[in-house]
Amino acid sequence: LSNPGDLNGERTYDALAQHLNTVIVNEALISWTVDASSHTVDVIGLNPGLIKTEIRDNYLGHGSWLSFIVESLIGLTQQSAETFARNVLVHVLASESVVSGEIYGPDGGWLQPNPNLSDELRREVLEESEQLVQRGLNATLKQ
DSSP states (O other), rough: OTTTTTOOOSSSSSSHHHHHHHHHHHHHHHHHHHTTTOOSSOOEEEESSOOOOOTTTTHHHHTTTHHOOOOOHHHHHOHHHHIIIIIIHHHHHHHOOOOTTTTETTTTTTTTTOOOHHHHHHHHHHHHHHEEEEHHHHHHHHH
């Protein structure tokens, strides 16, 4: 976890750190769901890799030349979300060898679990995630 206690990046923001936080939270949620359901719910993780989106606009500048260049390069060199869905997601979901709790990468191959995701870290990540969700719900209800 890049910023323990600052999962949402509110005290300090670093794009790479926030990305790494989302990766570890996703893996924690996947493993927790499998365990909490006593393996009665099949859950897989998907990591399509770098995809052209506007998510980087928050630090590249919406509509800026830098954003245009970066997103164009990503679009030219990486697969699109649609290509990932068509070529990888469909294949992974149709496969008999898919195992609940595993994460599949840009080419549909299995990704190794994060060796740093201990039970203790998973608990901390999930507790902080739950607090963020509750805070968001409370803010929505007050409006």
